[in-house]
Amino acid sequence: EADIYQTPRYLVIGTGKKITLECSQTMGHDKMYWYQQDPGMELHLIHYSYGVNSTEKGDLSSESTVSRIRTEHFPLTLESARPSHTSQYLCASSKSGDGQPQHFGDGTRLSIL
Amino acid sequence: LAKTTQPISMDSYEGQEVNITCSHNNIATNDYITWYQQFPSQGPRFIIQGYKTKVTNEVASLFIPADRKSSTLSLPRVSLSDTAVYYCLVVGNNAGNMLTFGGGTRLMVKP
Numbered sequence: 001e002a003d004i005y006q007t008p009r010y011l012v013i014g015t016g017k018k019i020t021l022e023c024s025q026t027m028g029h030d031k032m033y034w035y036q037q038d039p040g041m042e043l044h045l046i047h048y049s050y051g052v053n054s055t056e057k058g059d060l061s062s063e064s065t066v067s068r069i070r071t072e073h074f075p076l077t078l079e080s081a082r083p084s085h086t087s088q089y090l091c092a093s094s095k096s097g098d099g100q101p102q103h104f105g106d107g108t109r110l111s112i113l
Numbered sequence: 114l115a116k117t118t119q120p121i122s123m124d125s126y127e128g129q130e131v132n133i134t135c136s137h138n139n140i141a142t143n144d145y146i147t148w149y150q151q152f153p154s155q156g157p158r159f160i161i162q163g164y165k166t167k168v169t170n171e172v173a174s175l176f177i178p179a180d181r182k183s184s185t186l187s188l189p190r191v192s193l194s195d196t197a198v199y200y201c202l203v204v205g206n207n208a209g210n211m212l213t214f215g216g217g218t219r220l221m222v223k224p
Contacts, residue, residue, distance in 0.1 A: 102157075102159070104158065107154070
C-alpha cells in the first residue's frame with residue numbers, strides 16, 4: 001500500500017496569508033492529485049499531475065496553484081487565503097496504467113478566519 | 114467518465130452481511146470498477162477493484178455481472194467500525210485515471 005503524507009493536518013489562519021499545503025508519497029507514483037471536500041459533501045478534483053513538471057487543472061475551478069518539481073512531492077499553494085478557501089484538501093497518488101487505484105492521504109483541514 | 118448511481122444511505126446491524134449495489138450503465142470497455150471507503154476526517158481508502166465476475170479480498174467481495182452495467186460490494190459480517198461512506202467509481206486510463214466521486218452510500222452499522 002502506498003504511503004502518502006500530508007502536512008499540516010489542521011491549519012487555522014487569517015485572511016490574506018500565503019499558505020502551502022504539503023503532500024509527499026514514498027511509492028514512486030507518477031500521478032498525483034489534489035481534491036477538495038467540504039464536510040459531508042463529495043470530493044472534487046482541483047489539480048493533477050502526470051509526472052515531474054506536469055500540472056493540470058481539475059474539474060473544479062480553484063484559486064490554488066500546484067507544482068511538481070520532484071516525483072514524490074506535490075505541494076499546493078494559496079497566495080492569499082480567503083474564508084471561501086475553508087475546506088478539506090486531500091492529496092492522492094497512483095501508478096500509471098489502466099484503472100490503477102488512487103491512494104489518499106488523510107488531508108489538511110483548512111480554516112481561514 | 115462513466116457516471117455511477119448508488120443508494121444514498123443504508124442501515125445494518127452488527128454481524129450482518131451488507132450488499133451495496135452500484136449502477137454504471139455507460140461503462141467503457143477499458144474501465145475498472147473501484148470501491149473506496151471513507152471515515153470522517155480521513156481520506157478515502159481503496160477497498161477493492163474488479164473488471165468482471167467476482168473479486169474477493171480480506172475485506173470485501175465485488176460481484177460484477179457479465180454486462181458490467183452494475184456491481185455489488187459485499188461486506189461480510191459488518192461491525193460498528195464499518196460505519197462509513199462507500200464510493201463506487203468507474204475508472205479507466207483517461208487523463209490520468211481521474212476519479213469522479215459521487216455522493217457515495219452512507220452505511221450506518223448499529224449494535
